[in-house]
Amino acid sequence: MTQRRWTVYLSGEIHSDWRERIVNGAAEAGLPIDFSAPITVHADSDDCGVAIFGPEQDKFWHDRKGAQLNAIRTGTLIQDADLVVVRFGEKYKQWNAAFDAGYAAAIGTPYITLHPPEHDHALKEVDGAANAVAREPEQVVQALAYIIGGMMPTVQSEAAE
Amino acid sequence: MTQRRWTVYLSGEIHSDWRERIVNGAAEAGLPIDFSAPITVHADSDDCGVAIFGPEQDKFWHDRKGAQLNAIRTGTLIQDADLVVVRFGEKYKQWNAAFDAGYAAAIGTPYITLHPPEHDHALKEVDGAANAVAREPEQVVQALAYIIGGMMPTVQSEAAE
Amino acid sequence: MTQRRWTVYLSGEIHSDWRERIVNGAAEAGLPIDFSAPITVHADSDDCGVAIFGPEQDKFWHDRKGAQLNAIRTGTLIQDADLVVVRFGEKYKQWNAAFDAGYAAAIGTPYITLHPPEHDHALKEVDGAANAVAREPEQVVQALAYIIGGMMPTVQSEAAE
Amino acid sequence: MTQRRWTVYLSGEIHSDWRERIVNGAAEAGLPIDFSAPITVHADSDDCGVAIFGPEQDKFWHDRKGAQLNAIRTGTLIQDADLVVVRFGEKYKQWNAAFDAGYAAAIGTPYITLHPPEHDHALKEVDGAANAVAREPEQVVQALAYIIGGMMPTVQSEAAE
């Protein structure tokens, strides 16, 4: 069988190191993956619109200019992805993560959610359209290793026990 | 010009009377609209899966069975809709509302969000892909009256002042 | 909310009365559903092609002519459906039922499978893309009553116990 | 004319060496093909879900977790393929092979079925939507050689006699 590169978009929470753990884990496992993500510098993603196109007096339009600029990036990258990982962290509402999940579902792109069990009930519709629900980034790496290369986990992750 | 019926899906919060205010307002204005919505009886939408297909020991699968049954309804109705109204209430995380917004965006169906200003920043991506942001259900009725029949509001809504 | 007619395609096994039980159950419950199905007279669905377009010496082409004529009906009706019910009976291989499930999955139409538990493992991929797995036709009727009108089952079906 | 790489997905039976015979045959003929396939280690494809995301008491959900993880791989690879080969072996029900055929048909991807004549009648709908029906893997290699490079078979395969 022929080796193939996969494209994986990492959507959601920007306040913890979950992306690094997935990207590094995949690199260690030698997986042929191109990862993509939104801009994760919080202040920049808020202010990019006004910094480039000029200031707004009204915070609502300040936000709008940034959101629509970010949407050029995120829309393109989600449409490019073979798989989306959607992370819901412990704080913040992260409606944009759920938005990305709905977007992926509508275009038929599979996604894996990544969140602690306390969100299970609130996320049941989002999880219900997902192909898997992970608790830890390492499980996502294991899933990628299996999906891409058929590799089974040698050590079961703590979360899976 | 020919009169045409419109189909509007009312997504999101199920703990206030916003749907009734829109449906009644549209009826009073004589608007030719077929409204649709998810099942809004909270307990039923949680338990429908196990009530019909049998109980689950694990709450996660209990939720899954319900969520996937509800998804048959909601997916069909959103795909049928000309317009989606997405309501984010003051409590709860309402990730499913954001999911529906992402779904609508991906299939090119326009949507109007309905939420108080305190959610503006957290919802900036969801609002950024919306065609309008309303504060009160009456504004949605006014928008529908304009979209469908070109009627301008005679009294400006309180929220718009 | 506005009443809406639903279209449900009943795919699969043609040797038991499961279609009648669903259609009659839905009628008794007053559900606004247009049901559709393949031609279920086994001999006719085998021989329609040669009866109309002329005989074939080779059984392979005899079958082909019938299969492609039937495909005009089934393809159109599945594409029209809001929901597909896919029945796997106790005998026969029913690859065409699985084919219909794959077709529905690919075009984003939700489906419910209906089969006894002994097929669970063999059907795990087909069930994995389904929105629900039913054991008895009455559960499908209950699911339809819930999906369309939010009605919860008053008596839990035997299969769900 | 320019040389082009083709992508061929090999769906279905995992208990015989048909994939190796096609892949090796294509390599010997120097055909520019990237082959892809599901994970063919039976136990792993059954247990991957629980091994990564944690055990389930109920076999039904054990299977579900595996099936949905496998579906990320298979759905992506079928959508990538220029052509799908769908193998039905002599044992097992292989509903997932028929599911893949229906999926390919719905997205307009051509497929070739590969099965012994005794399945002809049961597979008539699946064959009816196929571009060819092969009996032996070597015929698939010959078909690929013709499709890609216009090469006619020098020795007619035994099955074709």
Place this chain on the structure above:
Amino acid sequence: MTQRRWTVYLSGEIHSDWRERIVNGAAEAGLPIDFSAPITVHADSDDCGVAIFGPEQDKFWHDRKGAQLNAIRTGTLIQDADLVVVRFGEKYKQWNAAFDAGYAAAIGTPYITLHPPEHDHALKEVDGAANAVAREPEQVVQALAYIIGGMMPTVQSEAAE
């Protein structure tokens, strides 16, 4: 099962009465079909463009204006159709019939070709993507009666003998 109206587009030859034979046959059989067709008055279909939008000196553009006006009708009606019947008569090249067949194939609409056996070899690609090949209009009526209502022919048509 619910009765459903079908839409059938009758493409191709405009110099014989094949359309009338199908439409009348379907009416006699009481089939719920909306038939559609191109404008079949030859002179009008040639001259409509210049008659409405003004004359052209060059016959090439005279034809172009007519062809593009006719294409508004034919494109819309083919896209509306559940099934297309494509007739190749004994004279004329009827490239537009083959064009319609290719169009139908590309959008996944099934079609039946209708032509005498002497065209079989020249039409093999067009027939190869068809769901059936008929010789006489009465066979098309029989096929429609079967597809829509499961009715088998009581008298086998002469052509099928």
Place this chain on the structure above:
Amino acid sequence: MTQRRWTVYLSGEIHSDWRERIVNGAAEAGLPIDFSAPITVHADSDDCGVAIFGPEQDKFWHDRKGAQLNAIRTGTLIQDADLVVVRFGEKYKQWNAAFDAGYAAAIGTPYITLHPPEHDHALKEVDGAANAVAREPEQVVQALAYIIGGMMPTVQSEAAE
């Protein structure tokens, strides 16, 4: 052949009576057409956004709110249309008319442009993707009469001489 209703969207200039001439002409000819159009009260289409959702200090956002509200109507109606008529008047830039033409072209909906000859060169790309170029609304009515019912013009319009 069965009578069918057609849906025609009238896009573009809002400062002359061209829509009335088409709608009235079609009514006089008894054509089965549902016409649709944007809101054509200029002031309302400018101010609808702020009248409903509240005022803006910045004219740019005042316009944006109106434009996005109008887009809900126009996007839905263009997607519904079988045919679009795009009118470029003698004054104003009417970029939104050209936008609608591009939108129609991209979704495969045929359109007829309606403009005086002095715009021919500037509109060559827009005309190049159109199915017809009309000079007078009466030619559009004649085209509709032909498309829908095969009626040829009895009196050639002045513009066509």
Place this chain on the structure above:
Amino acid sequence: MTQRRWTVYLSGEIHSDWRERIVNGAAEAGLPIDFSAPITVHADSDDCGVAIFGPEQDKFWHDRKGAQLNAIRTGTLIQDADLVVVRFGEKYKQWNAAFDAGYAAAIGTPYITLHPPEHDHALKEVDGAANAVAREPEQVVQALAYIIGGMMPTVQSEAAE
């Protein structure tokens, strides 16, 4: 601006050297084009099906097997193409060329027809959906040179005089 490779499919007549003239002309002009085409060895394209999958007594099915095998190639290559050139020669009916044109039109791929003026009237619908009508292969090369690199012809081709 960045150089980009284009993919051009050469459909239709297989009895003259028009493909070579285009491919060689493009090579001489240094155009970055990947050309593709059907199998143009007439006997092989007729017999490939039976040579690989076994003989048929009935010529109709002999042709069918070949046509459907060829369709795997042609369907894939047309879907890959940025542009299709469709050649109608002086002899033969070449319905498959018109079929390919209809297919290209339906999926929104532009095409150029290439045929002598005596076919103009019979091909008016096929030409009406084309982006250009050429008389000589050299004009196609000139068109490609312009489309890809903006190069204007230095010597006007004889056919264009």
Place this chain on the structure above:
Amino acid sequence: MTQRRWTVYLSGEIHSDWRERIVNGAAEAGLPIDFSAPITVHADSDDCGVAIFGPEQDKFWHDRKGAQLNAIRTGTLIQDADLVVVRFGEKYKQWNAAFDAGYAAAIGTPYITLHPPEHDHALKEVDGAANAVAREPEQVVQALAYIIGGMMPTVQSEAAE
């Protein structure tokens, strides 16, 4: 994260150096972008059709031949693009720029408009479907730097003050 090349189509005005300023700015910033554009030699884009396919007496068809040849290029490149920049200059009507914007909107490709403030009101519908509105080419370069690499502008452009 993996580096990815982006494709950006530069649509619209051909009489100023805005394309060069964007392309050079992106090159200086080292952005991985493939830029594409229509043929921008005005006389060639007008005359390409007749130069290649032969002269026309009527200017209308002279323009048509050129426009449809240009459309092969522009349609392909817009469909390829991740992002479109649409420039409206100070003179000329540039309906083709608005056409391209409508086309991009319909296929879900994001676009940025680039025009002076005096066009704001006339372009409000076109801007309303855009992801950003720029005044100067340098702002487009800054936007690209942010979208692709998350780089914030070090010096705010004059236009943004």
